[in-house]
Amino acid sequence: MLNIRLKQWTVLLLIASLVVMLPGCGNTQSKSEEENNLANQKQVEVIKLAGGDWGYPTPYGIYPRGPGSRKMALIFDSLVKTDTDSNLIPKLAIEWQASDDGLVYTLKLRPDVKWNDGEAFTAEDVVFSYNYQKTYPTVSAADFSKIASMEVADPQTVKITITEANAKFLTTLTGFMIIPKHVWETVTDPNNYQDAKAVVGTGPYKLTDYSKELGSYRYVINEYFWGSEPKVKELKFIPVSEEILAFEQGDVDRISITPDVLDRFENNDEYEVMQYVTTWAYRLYFNMNTQPEFANVTFRQALAYAINRQDLVDKIERGAAVPGNPGVLHPTNKLYNKDVEQYPYDTKKAEELLDSIGFKDTDGDKIRENASGEKLSFMLLADEGSARLADLIKQDLSLVGIEINVQTTDTKSRDARFAAGDFEMVINGSGGGEDLSEITNIKKSAKATSTTAQVIGYNNPEVDRLYTAQLNATDPAEQLKLSGELQSIVAQELPKLTLYYTNTIAVHRPKVYDGWSKNTYHDDDRENFVAD
Amino acid sequence: MSKIKNKMLKIWKVIKDFSILGKLSLVMLVLVILMAIFATSLSVYPYDFSSGDALMAPGNGHFLGTDDLGIDLWAQICYGARISLLIGFGTAILAALGGGMIGVFSGYVGGVPDKIIMRIIDIIMVIPDFPLMVLLAALLGPSLLNVVIVLALLSWVTPARIVRSQVMMLKEQTYIKVAETYGASNWYLIWRHFLPAVFPILAVNIIRLTGRAIVSEAGLSFLGLGDPTSKSWGLIIHYATSFPGIYYTNFWKWWLLYPWLILTLVVMSLAFLSRELERVMDPRLRIRA
Numbered sequence: 170m171l172n173i174r175l176k177q178w179t180v181l182l183l184i185a186s187l188v189v190m191l192p193g194c195g196n197t198q199s200k201s202e203e204e205n206n207l208a209n210q211k212q213v214e215v216i217k218l219a220g221g222d223w224g225y226p227t228p229y230g231i232y233p234r235g236p237g238s239r240k241m242a243l244i245f246d247s248l249v250k251t252d253t254d255s256n257l258i259p260k261l262a263i264e265w266q267a268s269d270d271g272l273v274y275t276l277k278l279r280p281d282v283k284w285n286d287g288e289a290f291t292a293e294d295v296v297f298s299y300n301y302q303k304t305y306p307t308v309s310a311a312d313f314s315k316i317a318s319m320e321v322a323d324p325q326t327v328k329i330t331i332t333e334a335n336a337k338f339l340t341t342l343t344g345f346m347i348i349p350k351h352v353w354e355t356v357t358d359p360n361n362y363q364d365a366k367a368v369v370g371t372g373p374y375k376l377t378d379y380s381k382e383l384g385s386y387r388y389v390i391n392e393y394f395w396g397s398e399p400k401v402k403e404l405k406f407i408p409v410s411e412e413i414l415a416f417e418q419g420d421v422d423r424i425s426i427t428p429d430v431l432d433r434f435e436n437n438d439e440y441e442v443m444q445y446v447t448t449w450a451y452r453l454y455f456n457m458n459t460q461p462e463f464a465n466v467t468f469r470q471a472l473a474y475a476i477n478r479q480d481l482v483d484k485i486e487r488g489a490a491v492p493g494n495p496g497v498l499h500p501t502n503k504l505y506n507k508d509v510e511q512y513p514y515d516t517k518k519a520e521e522l523l524d525s526i527g528f529k530d531t532d533g534d535k536i537r538e539n540a541s542g543e544k545l546s547f548m549l550l551a552d553e554g555s556a557r558l559a560d561l562i563k564q565d566l567s568l569v570g571i572e573i574n575v576q577t578t579d580t581k582s583r584d585a586r587f588a589a590g591d592f593e594m595v596i597n598g599s600g601g602g603e604d605l606s607e608i609t610n611i612k613k614s615a616k617a618t619s620t621t622a623q624v625i626g627y628n629n630p631e632v633d634r635l636y637t638a639q640l641n642a643t644d645p646a647e648q649l650k651l652s653g654e655l656q657s658i659v660a661q662e663l664p665k666l667t668l669y670y671t672n673t674i675a676v677h678r679p680k681v682y683d684g685w686s687k688n689t690y691h692d693d694d695r696e697n698f699v700a701d
Numbered sequence: 702m703s704k705i706k707n708k709m710l711k712i713w714k715v716i717k718d719f720s721i722l723g724k725l726s727l728v729m730l731v732l733v734i735l736m737a738i739f740a741t742s743l744s745v746y747p748y749d750f751s752s753g754d755a756l757m758a759p760g761n762g763h764f765l766g767t768d769d770l771g772i773d774l775w776a777q778i779c780y781g782a783r784i785s786l787l788i789g790f791g792t793a794i795l796a797a798l799g800g801g802m803i804g805v806f807s808g809y810v811g812g813v814p815d816k817i818i819m820r821i822i823d824i825i826m827v828i829p830d831f832p833l834m835v836l837l838a839a840l841l842g843p844s845l846l847n848v849v850i851v852l853a854l855l856s857w858v859t860p861a862r863i864v865r866s867q868v869m870m871l872k873e874q875t876y877i878k879v880a881e882t883y884g885a886s887n888w889y890l891i892w893r894h895f896l897p898a899v900f901p902i903l904a905v906n907i908i909r910l911t912g913r914a915i916v917s918e919a920g921l922s923f924l925g926l927g928d929p930t931s932k933s934w935g936l937i938i939h940y941a942t943s944f945p946g947i948y949y950t951n952f953w954k955w956w957l958l959y960p961w962l963i964l965t966l967v968v969m970s971l972a973f974l975s976r977e978l979e980r981v982m983d984p985r986l987r988i989r990a
Contacts, residue, residue, distance in 0.1 A: 413946045429756075429950040484755040484770055553925070557940070561770055564750055577929060 207700050210400045210684035217421050218692045220406035222384035226376060227367045228307035228346045229359040232581065235600055238309055239693045243388055243404070244285075244370035245346040248276060248295065249339055250701070253688055257339055258701065261290070261347055261371065262327075271334030276327045283393040284349045285375045286366070292321040297350035305359045311345035336643045347371065373399045373699045383408050399699045400684050406693070416676070423677040423685065423692050428489045434676045441683070445673040445690035446491065448499040449600040451555060453562070453666040457626030460547065460593050462539055464626065467526045469663040473512035474519035475569045476562055482669050485558050489674060493667030496656035497605055504639075506653035509660035519569045530570050537570040546572035550595040552583040558668065559596055590624040596668070604640075605655065608664040609633045627664040715981050723977035726970035733967055737782040746773035748780035748932060756952050766955035768937070769944060774955060777937055778963055784933040785915050785967070788845065792852040792914035793907045800857035801903050804864025805895050809872060809887065815865075822858045830855045834917060838926040845928045848921060852914045860906045864899045871898055901982040905975050912971035919964055934960045 223237035224230045226244055231237030248262040257265075264277040282290040299319045302310065315338060317330040331338055352366045353359065368376040373396060374388035386406040390399050409415040416424045426434065434440040453476075455463035462468050478492040494500060496509035523529075528537045528545055537545045551559035556577040563573040573594075578586070587595050610622045610633055622628060632655065639651035673690040677683070686696040695701075716727065736743060746752040746763070751771035759766040765774040807818040834851055841847040871877055877894060885893075915934075921927045922935030923942065941947060941957040 411946075411948075413949050427945050429952070430946045433949060484751070487755065553943075556929075557769060561751070564770075567750075575929070 207400060207684040207686070207697070210682065212398065212400050212402065213682050214401075215403040215405060216401045216423075216682055216698070217405045217407055218423060219409040219412055219415070219421050220384040220386060221408075222381050224308075225363045225367065225379060225381075226386070227359075227362070228302075228309075228348060229305070230363060230367070231308050233308050233584070234580075235691065236693060239691055239695070240386060240406075241346070242372065243374040243693075243695050244368055244372045244376060244391075245348065246371045247345050247347065248342050250343055251340055255340065260701065261295070265339060267336075267338075271336070272331055274329040274331070274338065275322065276329065278325045278327065279395055280325060282371055282395045284351075284369050284371055285391040285393055286349075286369045287393065288349065288351055288369075290347075290349075290371055291324045292327045293324070294350045295319070295327045295347055296321050297354065298345070298347045301348065301353055301359075302345070307346065309344050311343075312341045315341065335641055337641060371395065373695060374404060394699075397700050401682070401698045404693075404698065419681075422681050423675060425690070425692075426674050426676055428487045428674065431674060439678060439680070440676050441679045443675045443677070443685060443687070443690075445675070446499075446501060446670075447600070447673050447690055448502070448603050448670055449598065449673070450493060450499070450670040451558060451596055451598045451668040452493070453668055454587070454592075454595050454597060454625055455665075456590060456593050456595075456624075458590060458624075459626075462528075462545065463594075465526055466662050467522050468528070469666070470512065471519045471522035471526075471569070472566070472571075473663055473666055474515045474522065475571070476565045476666070476668070477514040478668055479514065480565075481558060481561055484561060486669065486671060489672045490669040491672070493669050495660035495663060495666065497659055497665070497667055498603055498652075498656060499670050502603060504649055504652040504656075506656040508653075509657050511660075516569055523569060523571075528570075535567075535570060536572045544572060545570065546574065548593045549573045549575050550583060550586060550592040551575060551577050552580040552596075552598075553577055554580065555596045555598060562596075562668075588624070598671075605632075605636055605659065608659065609636045611637060622664070625664060627662075629658070629662065629664075632658055632662075632664075715978075718981050719977045722973050726973040726977070729966055729970040730974065733782050733963070733970075734786065736779050737786045740779040740783050743779045744773060744776035746776045748772070748776040752776075756956070758951070759955050765959050768940065768956055769952075774937075774959060777932060778934065778960055780932055781934040781937060781960065782963070784845070784931050785918065785935075785964070786911075788849055788852070788918045788933070789911040789915040789971075790907075791849045792856065792918075793910035795849065795853040796856040796910050796914075797860045797903050797907045799853065800860035800906075801864045801896075801899065803857065804861040805868050805891055805899070807861070808865035808868030809891070809895065811869075818861070819865075822862055825855065825858045831917070831920065834921065835924060835926060838921050843926060843928045845931050848918055848927060849914075852917050856910050856913065860903060860910075863902055863906065867899045867902060868895050871895060901978075905978045905982065908971055908975040908978065912968045912975070915964070915971075916968055934964045938964070 221236065222232075223234060223240055224232045226237070226240040228241060228245060231241050246261045248260060249265075250258045250260050252258050259279070261279050261282065262276040263279050266275045267273070268275075276295075278290075278292055278295065284290055296319050299313070299316070303313055315331050315333065315335060317332050319327060319329045322328045349369050352369050353362075356362045356367075370391075371394070373391055373394045375391045376386065377389055378385065378387035384406070385408055386404075388404040390402050407421070409421055412421070412424045413426065413430060415421045431442065435442050453472075455469060455472075457464040473495060482488060482490040482492050491500065494505070494509070495512055496506055498505045500507070523537060527540055530537045531542070532538070534544075539545060549559050549562065556575065559573075559575040559577070563575055566573050583595070583597070586592055587597055608622050608625075608627055610628050635651055635655040635658070639648050639655060642648035642651055675685070675690055675692070677685055684697055685692075686694065689696050691697075716724070719727065741748070744764075749772065751767075752773050753761075753763055753767045753771045755767065755769050755771045757763050757767040757771070763773050763775070765778065767773055768777070803818060807815045834855060837851040837854070838848065841851065871894065877890065880890060880894065918927060918933060919935030919938065922931075922933055923939045925939060925943075927933060927935055927939070929936070937960040938957060941953065941960070944952065944956075947953045947957065
């Protein structure tokens with residue numbers, strides 16, 4: 170057995186050294202300089218990634234989580250997209266123009282685009298998608314509240330009339346996925362429409378297999394795709410139990426790892442490690458509707474002092490995270506306000522605050538009581554992935570006399586209970602939430618995907634006003650100022666407490682495929698496979 | 702006083718007959734029982750609160766290292782002994798007593814009730830027990846009492862069957878027949894004759910079931926169906942194995958190894974002990990040995 174292993178390693182080493190030597194010495198330097206891995210990448214046959222069931226990849230069939238949306242976005246296109254600097258990028262629309270009063274937008278559509286079943290894509294489809302999605306909101310519904318009407322000007326042009334002038338109107342359309350009229354016009358129950366025709370889109374890939382039970386997907390190139398040729402012919406998402414094992418055996422081509430096993434891959438030429446600082450964060454939410462204690466801002470501040478966020482980072486992520494900013498935004502966000510209240514870990518301060526609002530331990534059981542003599546005891550809901558995080562918060566809060574009972578469920582149940590407001594405290598992890606919309610009472614769309622202020626019971630008109638103002642601000646300096654003010658209030662009032670932002674460490678084999686994007690850490694993002 | 706002394710002597714006589722393995726097992730079990738009783742005073746660190754950095758290797762005051770939250774592992778294992786033994790013996794006694802009673806009833810009464818009970822036993826015996834256990838545990842929800850009830854519900858059949866056949870055999874003995882003709886009541890017979898006769902077999906069964914229950918509880922906890930607040934050995938193993946990539950780090954060398962080791966040792970000790978007892982108490986086996 171050992172012998173065979175040794176032989177395999179020798180052969181591998183030989184091949185590896187050959188590959189390294191063949192292109193010559195100059196290659197190593199250019200590699201670090203290259204901006205986009207994808208441009209130099211040759212087309213490969215197949216890439217395999219760890220699967221998991223995220224729903225049928227249509228705008229209606231996915232689960233409201235990132236992996237679902239990204240698997241859908243392999244098939245469907247929006248009119249426009251924004252890049253990392255919030256600039257608009259053309260997708261199905263290639264040119265746009267606003268009227269002088271800013272109320273009418275004329276969008277020129279990309280010519281000669283075909284659906285992956287061969288039918289032609291026209292302005293009819295866009296207008297149909299709008300009307301259809303207004304009746305049946307998608308899982309991640311776009312904000313249609315500012316649109317007065319949308320109509321076909323000619324087969325390649327769409328005219329959109331909006332209710333009030335807004336220079337940033339088009340950015341609200343990035344989540345508006347265009348669906349084919351010839352498929353969906355007869356469908357009346359889109360949420361349960363799982364026909365093979367439901368995955369007809371204009372995007373780079375088409376779905377050939379999906380198994381809900383296994384959590385597996387298989388995509389192949391859509392030969393009608395309008396953009397550049399994808400670098401991977403076939404994408405497979407397969408069930409995996411032990412990711413590192415699967416990766417080392419070559420069953421999957423890229424995984425995310427913890428810092429504990431970094432050594433294993435870092436000093437090995439066969440592998441390449443890519444590290445990302447991300448805005449994906451764990452946040453703590455309080456249900457102010459059912460637990461009146463949480464409606465007290467001093468109480469929330471006491472909790473912020475009592476929870477040792479640096480300790481969470483050190484223990485749970487072994488350093489591969491950034492402690493949460495009470496102002497919600499990640500320190501790398503260009504709107505980040507560093508001057509907000511930071512609530513350094515301080516149990517004394519927390520206890521003083523709790524004393525000051527009359528939450529004292531009167532019966533000597535080391536748990537404080539509220540004004541009516543009830544114990545300060547709360548149920549903290551967490552999913553399996555954040556169960557240990559919840560345990561640490563329980564410890565931290567027990568030190569200041571607050572009892573926490575941790576309840577763990579699977580992620581989907583946690584999400585459902587979170588959205589329904591069925592919790593006292595909950596830890597939610599998500600990549601969104603940076604735009605602060607969820608703590609406002611502004612109604613965005615018919616169907617909200619993430620929890621909104623109504624669910625947690627927070628209402629501050631000033632927050633709503635500042636949020637809308639900074640969103641619509643066209644002058645960057647003005648936006649920075651307004652957003653800074655908004656963050657100060659949020660940090661002061663803590664409608665939600667950001668625990669920490671995770672960093673992602675991804676590892677792949679450059680020899681197998683090296684087109685992985687530096688902008689996104691998600692393996693299943695279309696950016697890894699297609700240059701748009 | 703002399704009565705107790707007599708009993709002790711009797712027990713000592715039984716133990717003296719044990720093999721080396723049996724004696725070792727007994728010592729091991731006594732140690733674990735002591736560990737369970739004095740759990741909280743055996744370790745300077747708390748079993749449910751961080752007392753160091755995450756994942757510290759053994760040493761530096763943490764005798765067996767710490768887990769991912771920085772909680773001392775030795776303290777957790779000591780406290781886990783309490784939970785695991787409680788579940789083990791709780792389940793075993795419940796199942797053996799319940800099963801024993803059903804067995805006596807079924808064997809002594811006979812007829813239709815016996816047939817019905819036997820069919821129920823047959824059904825429970827052919828059902829693979831672990832999947833059913835998982836199902837019941839998931840349905841009833843995670844709590845220590847539920848785990849005990851679920852395990853007891855699935856383990857009473859073996860003692861019931863053994864006791865039944867013993868009782869059926871005893872029932873035909875002349876001394877029982879004589880007692881019956883002299884007007885002995887059913888209760889009298891059960892208390893006076895049947896229970897003392899089946900007690901040794903039940904005792905062996907209790908020990909065997911204890912081992913099984915400890916393993917089953919560990920299995921349920923490992924699958925995340927145990928009581929998350931109970932801190933049993935199975936739960937330590939559950940957290941260790943759900944740590945991403947634990948086998949590619951050094952952490953398993955303490956976090957997983959020690960709870961596994963103690964669990965294995967206890968279950969093995971119980972198995973050896975039940976074998977010893979069987980040998981000592983069953984005269985036929987004793988002659989052969």
